[in-house]
Amino acid sequence: MARDQPVAGPAAAARPPERTAAIHHVPHRLLAAATGGLLALGLALAACSRQDSAQLGTSAPASGPGRAGGPADAPDEVDGMWVLRDVPYAPVSPAQRLDLYRPAPPPTAGAAHDGSGLPVVITIHGGAFALGDKHDDLPVVRALVRAGYAVASLNYRLSGEARFPAAVQDVKAAVRWVRAHAADHGLDPDRIAASGASAGAYLAVMLGTTPGVAMYDDPALGNPGVSSAVQAVVDFYGPVNFGSMDDQVRANERCAASDAGHGRPDSPESRFLGRTVAAVPQLVRVASPLNYLGRAPLPPFLIEHGDIDCTVPHRQSLELADALRAAGAPAVDVTIVPGAGHGGAFPTAERMPAVLAFLDRTLGH
Numbered sequence: 001m002a003r004d005q006p007v008a009g010p011a012a013a014a015r016p017p018e019r020t021a022a023i024h025h026v027p028h029r030l031l032a033a034a035t036g037g038l039l040a041l042g043l044a045l046a047a048c049s050r051q052d053s054a055q056l057g058t059s060a061p062a063s064g065p066g067r068a069g070g071p072a073d074a075p076d077e078v079d080g081m082w083v084l085r086d087v088p089y090a091p092v093s094p095a096q097r098l099d100l101y102r103p104a105p106p107p108t109a110g111a112a113h114d115g116s117g118l119p120v121v122i123t124i125h126g127g128a129f130a131l132g133d134k135h136d137d138l139p140v141v142r143a144l145v146r147a148g149y150a151v152a153s154l155n156y157r158l159s160g161e162a163r164f165p166a167a168v169q170d171v172k173a174a175v176r177w178v179r180a181h182a183a184d185h186g187l188d189p190d191r192i193a194a195s196g197a198s199a200g201a202y203l204a205v206m207l208g209t210t211p212g213v214a215m216y217d218d219p220a221l222g223n224p225g226v227s228s229a230v231q232a233v234v235d236f237y238g239p240v241n242f243g244s245m246d247d248q249v250r251a252n253e254r255c256a257a258s259d260a261g262h263g264r265p266d267s268p269e270s271r272f273l274g275r276t277v278a279a280v281p282q283l284v285r286v287a288s289p290l291n292y293l294g295r296a297p298l299p300p301f302l303i304e305h306g307d308i309d310c311t312v313p314h315r316q317s318l319e320l321a322d323a324l325r326a327a328g329a330p331a332v333d334v335t336i337v338p339g340a341g342h343g344g345a346f347p348t349a350e351r352m353p354a355v356l357a358f359l360d361r362t363l364g365h
Contacts, residue, residue: 075105081145082106084185089177090170090221093157098174099134101141101151106186117188118150119363120178122207122230124171126198126343128268129159140195143352148365150187152178156203163274164287165216171203172210172228173221180223191363193232195355198312198343199268201238202289205320208233209289211296230299232362234355237305237342239312240320242269242277243284248313255310290320293327300331302358304351306340333358 075084082102090096102118121144125132134153141151156170175192182189196204210216211229239245246260262269263278270277277284285291301324305317314336324332335354340346359365 079142081142087177089154090173092221093161093170095155095157095161096170096173096221097134097155098177099153100178100185101145101153102186103145103148103150106184117182117186117191118148119191119193119359119365120150120152120182120187121234121359122171122175122178122192122194122204123151123153124156124194124196124200124203125154126196126200127158129167129199129272130268131158132199137197137200139349140352143349143356144359147356147359149359150185159268159271159274164272164283167203167272168206168210168216169218169221171207172216173218173223175207175228175230176217176221176223176226179228180226190231191365192230193234193359193363194230195234195236196238197236197346197348198238199272201235202240204230204233205235205238205240205289205301208299208301209292213292213295232299232359233301234358235301235303235317235320236348236351237309237312237314237317237346239269240316241284241288241290242273243281243288244319245269245313245316248315248319249310251315252308252310252313254308255313259310290323293323298324298327298329300358300362301329301333302355303332303334304337304346304354305335306337306342306346308339309342309346311342331362 075082077083080103082105084100086097087100088096089098107116123134123137123140123144125134125136127136134155137153141153144151152174154171154174156174157166159167171194175194178187178192179189181187194204194207196202206216207228207230211227217224217228242262245262249255249260249262250257261267263276264270265276267277273280273283273287275283301321303317303321305312305314307314317334317336321332321334335351337347337351
């Protein structure tokens with residue numbers, strides 16, 4: 001078996017010969033016909049997710065391990081950053097909280113309308129859809145704030161509380177909250193990016209690929225009618241197609257056979273869906289961001305992955321990049337980092353200059 005070859009930066013458009021076949025663009029009229037029934041299934045699942053939260057939400061912590069605490073209406077300062085902690089962006093679950101960071105306190109209310117509002121990056125933590133906390137992203141938050149960005153770092157309903165599409169609905173609600181309250185906090189509602197790692201990257205990619213998809217904009221979560229679209233996406237080693245992950249792990253000779261367990265009933269993806277991945281291909285398709293390409297204009301994407309990631313195979317990112325290009329995304333920058341793995345085995349700090357350059361370019365900072 002040939003070894004995977006690293007792809008570096010925007011030059012990834014010259015695709016290596018061992019890459020799996022690209023996902024080709026599907027015309028809008030055919031995609032709409034093919035997915036109508038799937039979206040109906042998704043709407044039914046949305047109702048189930050709200051019922052799950054009604055049963056479990058009262059016991060969910062507002063913030064997980066490492067919670068710094070502090071009331072939502074009391075600004076604080078940490079590491080030279082102004083921060084408003086544990087702001088509720090939706091009313092259904094205590095998990096629906098964000099921390100809002102700025103380089104300095106916001107100007108007087110309404111000043112954002114004069115064009116001085118800061119661009120915002122929504123950061124979404126990983127943790128296999130089941131673990132993690134918004135404070136896990138603090139190193140990335142610090143780098144972004146020091147570069148002059150505002151950051152909204154999110155918690156969301158995890159798979160033990162509510163199944164798909166609850167987490168997607170949550171991050172959509174958070175974007176709507178940020179946009180609706182931009183003037184109150186000196187933010188620019190027209191310059192919002194989403195960034196995440198692993199499961200958080202999946203949610204960031206869903207933000208970028210599903211503008212206007214009704215099943216994900218739940219009006220019960222607040223600010224109905226406000227756009228949840230984002231203007232750029234940063235994807236650190238996120239899954240995008242739960243159904244192809246095991247085959248892609250097996251195709252990487254640096255991964256063990258036991259790593260190909262995403263289709264099992266106890267996999268993170270199965271727990272996220274509330275169904276066994278291998279048994280529900282239709283639901284897997286509904287949950288994939290690839291399913292929605294061609295329905296609306298796309299933002300630019302920056303995709304980062306390690307070539308020895310055996311948790312989320314790097315071919316997930318290549319599959320996404322191929323599909324985004326076929327769907328006409330304005331920019332798809334891909335870097336496959338040689339020798340890098342998943343989570344702490346990925347050199348996020350080393351890659352931050354490339355992330356900041358991408359954000360500066362796409363948000364006009």
